[in-house]
Amino acid sequence: MTGALRRVTLAHELIHLERGPVSEGAAARVEEVLVETSTxxxxxxxxxxxxxxxxxxxxxxxxxxxxxxxxxxxxQVALHAVRST
Known part of the structure; x- marks a missing residue:
């Protein structure tokens, strides 16, 4: 794993911890998008x-x-977020 990938993965998982648990299914998929954007x-x-x-x-x-x-x-996630605003 590269340094950049370790940095991204750690930030992603910390945001999951901050946001707390979510239910399964569609809510989990939406949560993943929110966490990726926050990261x-x-x-x-x-x-x-x-x-x-x-x-x-x-x-x-x-x-x-x-x-x-x-x-x-x-x-790519960041570019999408910037272009959507």
Whole structure:
């Protein structure tokens, strides 16, 4: 596991602990989306969020993920969250 993946996994699991248990089924799937989004927003500096699409466009997804010390999946979640606002 890379350092970035360990960082993301730890943050993700800590957010699960903070939020507490959830029921099974659809609620659990919704909770996973909420936790992933919270993880992305917590690990990416707020000052960079607005410029995230430009950062990825200019430098590529690999360089952006490495710069932010996150994995590609979390970067995609963050991009979706930024574009949805």
């Amino acid at each position: 992305a927003l917590r690990l990416i500096p707020a000052a960079l969020l607005a410029d995230l699409p430009e950062l990825v466009s200019r430098h590529g997804i690999d360089a952006a993920a490495a710069f932010l010390a996150i994995d590609h999946q979390l970067l």
